[in-house]
Amino acid sequence: MEMSVPETVSSSRVLVPCMALIGPGLIGGSLALALREAGVVGEIIGFDRDEDNLRLALELGIIDRIARDDADVSQADLVFLATPVLALGEVAGRYLPLMKSGAVLTDGGSVKGRVVEQILPLIPEGIHFVPGHPISGTEKSGAAAAIAGLYRNRRCILTPLPQTDPDALALVRRLWEAAGSEVVLMEVEKHDRILAAISHLPHMVAYSLVNAVGSYDRYEENILEYSAGGFRDFTRIASSDPLMWRDIALTNRDALLEMMERCEAFFAELKEDVRKGEGEKLLEFFQRSKSMRDAIL
Amino acid sequence: MEMSVPETVSSSRVLVPCMALIGPGLIGGSLALALREAGVVGEIIGFDRDEDNLRLALELGIIDRIARDDADVSQADLVFLATPVLALGEVAGRYLPLMKSGAVLTDGGSVKGRVVEQILPLIPEGIHFVPGHPISGTEKSGAAAAIAGLYRNRRCILTPLPQTDPDALALVRRLWEAAGSEVVLMEVEKHDRILAAISHLPHMVAYSLVNAVGSYDRYEENILEYSAGGFRDFTRIASSDPLMWRDIALTNRDALLEMMERCEAFFAELKEDVRKGEGEKLLEFFQRSKSMRDAIL
Numbered sequence: 273m274e275m276s277v278p279e280t281v282s283s284s285r286v287l288v289p290c291m292a293l294i295g296p297g298l299i300g301g302s303l304a305l306a307l308r309e310a311g312v313v314g315e316i317i318g319f320d321r322d323e324d325n326l327r328l329a330l331e332l333g334i335i336d337r338i339a340r341d342d343a344d345v346s347q348a349d350l351v352f353l354a355t356p357v358l359a360l361g362e363v364a365g366r367y368l369p370l371m372k373s374g375a376v377l378t379d380g381g382s383v384k385g386r387v388v389e390q391i392l393p394l395i396p397e398g399i400h401f402v403p404g405h406p407i408s409g410t411e412k413s414g415a416a417a418a419i420a421g422l423y424r425n426r427r428c429i430l431t432p433l434p435q436t437d438p439d440a441l442a443l444v445r446r447l448w449e450a451a452g453s454e455v456v457l458m459e460v461e462k463h464d465r466i467l468a469a470i471s472h473l474p475h476m477v478a479y480s481l482v483n484a485v486g487s488y489d490r491y492e493e494n495i496l497e498y499s500a501g502g503f504r505d506f507t508r509i510a511s512s513d514p515l516m517w518r519d520i521a522l523t524n525r526d527a528l529l530e531m532m533e534r535c536e537a538f539f540a541e542l543k544e545d546v547r548k549g550e551g552e553k554l555l556e557f558f559q560r561s562k563s564m565r566d567a568i569l
Numbered sequence: 570m571e572m573s574v575p576e577t578v579s580s581s582r583v584l585v586p587c588m589a590l591i592g593p594g595l596i597g598g599s600l601a602l603a604l605r606e607a608g609v610v611g612e613i614i615g616f617d618r619d620e621d622n623l624r625l626a627l628e629l630g631i632i633d634r635i636a637r638d639d640a641d642v643s644q645a646d647l648v649f650l651a652t653p654v655l656a657l658g659e660v661a662g663r664y665l666p667l668m669k670s671g672a673v674l675t676d677g678g679s680v681k682g683r684v685v686e687q688i689l690p691l692i693p694e695g696i697h698f699v700p701g702h703p704i705s706g707t708e709k710s711g712a713a714a715a716i717a718g719l720y721r722n723r724r725c726i727l728t729p730l731p732q733t734d735p736d737a738l739a740l741v742r743r744l745w746e747a748a749g750s751e752v753v754l755m756e757v758e759k760h761d762r763i764l765a766a767i768s769h770l771p772h773m774v775a776y777s778l779v780n781a782v783g784s785y786d787r788y789e790e791n792i793l794e795y796s797a798g799g800f801r802d803f804t805r806i807a808s809s810d811p812l813m814w815r816d817i818a819l820t821n822r823d824a825l826l827e828m829m830e831r832c833e834a835f836f837a838e839l840k841e842d843v844r845k846g847e848g849e850k851l852l853e854f855f856q857r858s859k860s861m862r863d864a865i866l
Contacts, residue, residue, distance in 0.1 A: 407795065409799070427795065462788065465787065465788075466788070466792055466795050469781075469782045469785050469792055470782060470792065470793070470795050470796040470800045471799065471800065473778065473781070473782065474778060474799065474800055474803045474804075476836070476839055476840075476843070477774055477778055477836070478803065478858075479839065479854060479855055479858040480832060480835040480836040480839050480858075481770065481771060481774055481832055481835075482858040482861050482862050483835045483854065483857060483858045483861070484766075484770070484828065484831040484832040484834075484835045485766045485767060485770065485828070485832075486857075486858070486861030486862075487861075488766050488828070488831065490762065491759065491762075491763070494864070495763055495766055495767065496767070496861060496864065496865045497865065498704065498724065498763050498767050499767040499865055502706070502768065502771065502806055503767045503768065503771055503865075504865060505802055505803075505805060505806075506771045506775065506802075506803060506805075506806055507771075507862050508799075508802060508803075508862075509799050509802075509803055510858045510859060510861075510862040511859050511862045511863055512855075512859070514852050514855035514856045514859055515852065517851075517855050518848055518851045518852040518855060521842075521843050521851050522843075522846055522848055522851070525843055525844070525846065528843055529840065529843060529844055531781065531782070531785070532836070532839075532840045532843065533840075534781040534785065535777060535778055535781040535782075535836075536833070536836065536837070536840070537781075538777040538778075538780045538781045539773070539774070539777040539829070539832075539833065539836075540833070542773055542776065542777050542829075543773075543826065543829045543830075543833070545818075546773070546818050546819075546822055546825055546826060546829065547822070547826055549819055549822065551815055551819055554814075554815045554818050554819070555811055555812065555815040557776060557780065558776055558809075558811035558814050558815060559811045560780060560783075561775075561776040561777075561779040561780045561783070561807045561811075562807060562808050562809070562811055564779050564780070564783030564784075564793060564807075565779050565783075565804050565805075565807040565808045566808055567791070567793065568793045568794065568796055568800075568801065
């Protein structure tokens with residue numbers, strides 16, 4: 273793991289004269305706003321199937337103009353793909369043949385293995401691909417949710433491949449640093465396993481928990497009405513975009529299943545201790561967990 | 570379910586001239602501070618096995634004085650038990666014979682069935698018992714964590730028994746309302762099932778999740794270091810007091826097991842959908858959960 277200290281970026285130092293933003297939602301929109309604020313990007317052209325979202329992105333100052341057609345991508349020095357993970361392969365296939373020679377393609381997909389597998393064979397000679405993933409986000413989505421500070425003091429993982437051009441990697445790195453992130457380089461497989469653990473698994477757990485409690489119909493009232501702050505905080509991530517999470521569950525299947533099985537085993541162990549009234553074991557289980565949790569406070 | 574609109578309490582209206590606070594930690598200390606702020610309590614005497622915590626409670630203005638011995642409890646018009654759940658029966662048994670006739674005993678235990686089962690047979694003639702549980706708290710504990718606003722705009726559940734004196738119930742109700750809470754009356758069994766769902770289950774899930782992720786040792790680094798805000802928020806409750814949660818897991822076993830099994834079943838269903846790549850089912854599962862969660866925002 274390599275880390276860098278973000279450097280101060282001068283506002284006059286444009287790194288990307290023209291950027292194509294494909295999918296100006298929470299992830300893409302927030303990067304655009306941050307890069308604009310840092311003064312490192314020139315024009316930003318927006319591309320989206322959703323015309324309402326495009327117009328909103330224009331109104332919010334996320335993009336400078338709406339692409340007239342796909343061919344406008346040829347003007348971009350850097351293309352940022354920020355669509356749901358499952359669409360990334362298809363979208364890349366659509367725009368890659370139109371990109372100009374020397375341009376850089378990067379993305380913000382939450383899963384890297386499948387994305388690299390799909391996009392890599394499509395990369396033409398002279399185009400540079402830098403897979404990336406900012407570890408940040410909220411449970412909201414769409415251009416309306418985009419904020420310039422989303423990536424500040426967060427990590428962004430880049431997963432360069434053996435064939436990745438060092439200059440393209442350096443450029444993408446500097447963009448994320450300009451957005452306020454600490455950039456970490458990592459292998460694709462390791463990225464997918466770590467994210468399965470710290471992000472994808474918790475979402476599966478939260479979605480399951482809310483379904484279990486919310487569908488508990490032993491009483492006439494909605495039991496969730498009793499939930500206090502703890503439950504609300506704990507289940508906030510179950511409000512995340514279902515489409516995005518379907519895509520993640522489908523594309524990071526193996527790493528996610530491994531973590532789901534680990535979690536299931538710990539939960540089953542705990543359940544057995546509860547059933548048997550094993551006070552000492554319960555205490556030890558909770559203490560171990562508290563120590564681990566407190567260490568990341 | 571019955572609810573009441575908290576009424577404004579005049580600061581000159583003392584409801585309890587002398588209160589005994591047994592265990593001036595987060596729960597008991599916060600009630601003491603709130604009642605004092607509302608001007609509804611006279612003197613507060615503190616009782617605790619932990620002398621350091623008692624001195625801290627005195628310094629923080631939670632109690633007016635430290636009890637010289639157990640017999641000081643005889644001065645109290647109301648005794649509030651705020652020890653860990655598993656100790657409540659024993660502590661009640663120690664102080665009940667010393668209480669003065671007409672005095673009220675109440676508690677803040679997170680589980681009501683076991684507590685009522687243990688305390689009820691010990692209640693002498695002339696002493697009134699009102700079981701209670703404020704649905705509030707933080708992951709912190711001890712007198713240092715007590716705050717006057719802990720119960721403001723939260724619910725407090727009271728679970729009166731057929732033999733509970735109506736005046737004693739009314740008094741305890743007014744105290745919690747003076748602390749800013751909305752008081753809800755509920756049967757003991759229903760309380761324990763609802764709390765198992767919205768509080769006890771989420772804690773078991775959080776403890777299991779942190780253990781599963783924190784002990785994942787495929788890589789040399791501590792994987793938890795990568796966790797962003799979402800994971801931190803989601804697992805905050807895994808920092809809760811292990812002793813308190815051991816007690817809850819031991820004393821609300823049946824209701825908790827029922828909910829753990831429900832959650833396990835939903836998680837297993839989700840895991841199967843992930844394994845089989847069932848996109849439609851995954852989307853439906855996530856959407857259902859998001860709808861339930863968004864309804865309690």
